[in-house]
Amino acid sequence: VAEFEHIWHGAYLKRTDSLVFDQNKLKIWDFEEHQKRDLLFGVDWGWNDPVAGIRCYEADGQLWITHECGGVHLTNEKIIEQLKTLPDMDRCISRGDCAEPGKIDMCNRNGFPRMVGCVKKFKSRGGENKLNFIETGVSHIRTYSQINVHPRCENFIREYGLYSYKVDSKTDEVLNEIEDDNNHWFDALRYALEPKIKMNTSRKVRVIYG
Template sequence: MKINQEKEYVYLPEIVGKRYKTFWNYKGRYRLVKGGRGSKKSYTTALWFIAHIMELKDSNLLVVRKVFETHRGSTFAQLKIAMKRLKVYHLWKCTTSPMEMTYLPTGQKIIFRGLDDPLKITSITVDVGYLCWVWFEEMYQIENEDDFNKIDMSIRGAIPSNLFKQITGTFNPWAETHWLKERFFNTGIEDRENLIKKGLAIHRNDDEVLTMTTNFRANEFLDESDLKVFRTMEKENPRRFEIEGNGNWGICEGAIFYRWEIQEFNIDELIKSKRFKTCLGLDFGFSNDPTALICSLVDETAKEIYVFDEHYEVGMFNEDIKNLIEYKGYSKSEITADSAEEKSIKWLKRNGIPRIKSAFKGPDSIIFGIQYLQGYKVYIHPRCKNFIIEIKNYVWAVDKKTGKSLNKPIDEYNHLMDAWRYSVEKLMLKKGVSREKFKYITN
């Protein structure tokens, strides 16, 4: 394919480079590429979309990241670079307010959205043609599979025969426990030999799904100084190189909770035993973070916790939270909630949730709560999918300079983890110790 610009031509194979032929020609529903750094996966994806929007009349693209503001320095910039590489920048109008790109000859658009604004995600329309393509950049950051499913389902309806619907995902892999691996990459095909020699391995390639792993060896545009970075990483930090260099899945290093398992159990039978205390915790969220509710039974004697229910949703107003708690039958239960939302707690208390109270959250309360929960064996009901995702990926933070673990958790995968800590605060408050004195325990 050639793109004409006033008698000036660009030769795509020269610009795109090698190794991505299968990716470039694939037209199935899902096209996912994980890989190490410097593998040109995002670069190639941006080129593909600019070239194909210009080639296929009536096609439009939605670009999604977890946080909207991160588009500016990533996908928005990458697509502008692609336009310049293809020498068609003058044919596009790129604006940041609203953030969109318009192909001037036809009016086709590239639209940018973030999962931190769910209302804008679900109400996307285009003036010209059809919204047939979605690009999830840094797809690994999408912790909740339901967020992906909602957008996937929104790409529906009849389209002309010259177009096709497709969702593209690009990301750097990390924990092998992510839902992306189980859903798209668990094929049993590793092909590590090609990944090491050629920088690319294809795991699945059928009518519905193409999944690939690429790494820096697939990028012929890297110079010697770039390659030296990877050689040094391989020598000095093999574990990091396996993920960031080779592009393979990793296992979360420094897991905070490890004495847990997924297990079916009958909640009614457990309650009948009368050996458990019911603990409910609530972490507020709205646009960027979800509201997270967690429910568990705690046996202080046997040191066992059974996590039996959860809720995990963005965009919830106080009335929505109230209705949810009432619907689940917890309106008369004691619920410990994030004290940062004192106004919301008072509103809920006055409107039908009388036993909700604020967590103390004193100095070092995060570490103290973690240490307390680490003393228990945890059983998680399979329906608590978001809790399982978080507990798998909740790890100790690492000093970026030294690579050593810090005595604090990462600020991710922690919405249900925080609610869980709040829920057991009443058990941590020893008999006879007031909430005001709790701060001395946590120091």
Template structure:
């Protein structure tokens, strides 16, 4: 039987199912899936199953959040890629591998079967490697620290980075993120990392939290300056730099690979506004670089020309 899920009423009368296949499962939503679990209930079938088939897309998709972020009982995940397909000839394989250079996001999704985004990334390029902050390369560079507050749904995010302004390079040294932290717990985390005496720039919207951190001994924390265009200005400032990320900064890497511009649904054009997801550490990064960011708005010169 073949049914569409554009109207869930279509499946409510179906009985006696042993198996359901959800083709292109990422095009469904979680409610669709849960409706289908209620249909697979025929007692005479002992091994009832639902198969979800899909090419991985963004980690913002419900499939990733439901099956990969959470541990679901009685669930098995099979991942395959083009290398497992014995029917692909050498020429087709070469064409697929060419996407490594021409379209890396497409290659990761459709060739390697990894979660990635096809939308326009805000920071599309970065280098990932192990960094030693005491190395000759980094030791003399200044440290900058940023903090973004979170609690129930969003994590609190703390970042340490070093900036080489002469060579327009930012080195991301260390991160800390966790959901559900009270301000005293954030203070304890900063102390345990050894940064309680450092100048830390934090989210200005959380003035009460900043005051509590100061009472907890993080005395040099200060609010970031926020203006009507501070997010875009901060992004544009950071885009001038090359990013080099320590390979242990897992959450930062995840955000870099998923932080995108908003796409207008009517025109399919990207607008100059970021999606408010995968941006907690990257917000902390914007705060961290504030001491070297002139916060300048675009300036225009006018000339009087006489003919």
């Protein structure tokens, strides 16, 4: 995926040992959705960075990403227009970045009454250790045996091939810290998967709301 983006879309070619996710798990194809599925929706807000929306579900131990939406410099009106391109989102629970509650309220008033803020704070069951929501989400996504993505989800596909750990500029060592880049649709995916992440880690963590 990364090499494809480098050749055709001009993206920087990333070191494969610094990439966050296994590139062999990604399957890009025009699949038919399962009839029985629990649809999940997530939205990451932005302005200079893009607003990013994801529609997905779990089935057969795999992740299925069906639709995406988004763009930069979107007014509230344009955000609503973009979100309406995600089928069924108006009738399902969706999760937006809780850092901007005003955006969630705006969506509640304009066709998405079931949108709620995502949970970002996790602690160990005993409350001793605060867990990183990004790393917890990454660990959960790694549990899927395959990540199926519809070809129309071009932004997610691009980020999958670029989402990386930092590399020390002096030693060339891959660091245990994820770059804050190429992550907008991945953030939306983590928000969408929040209930699944919570379920997967319920024996290990206590979730704190707010």
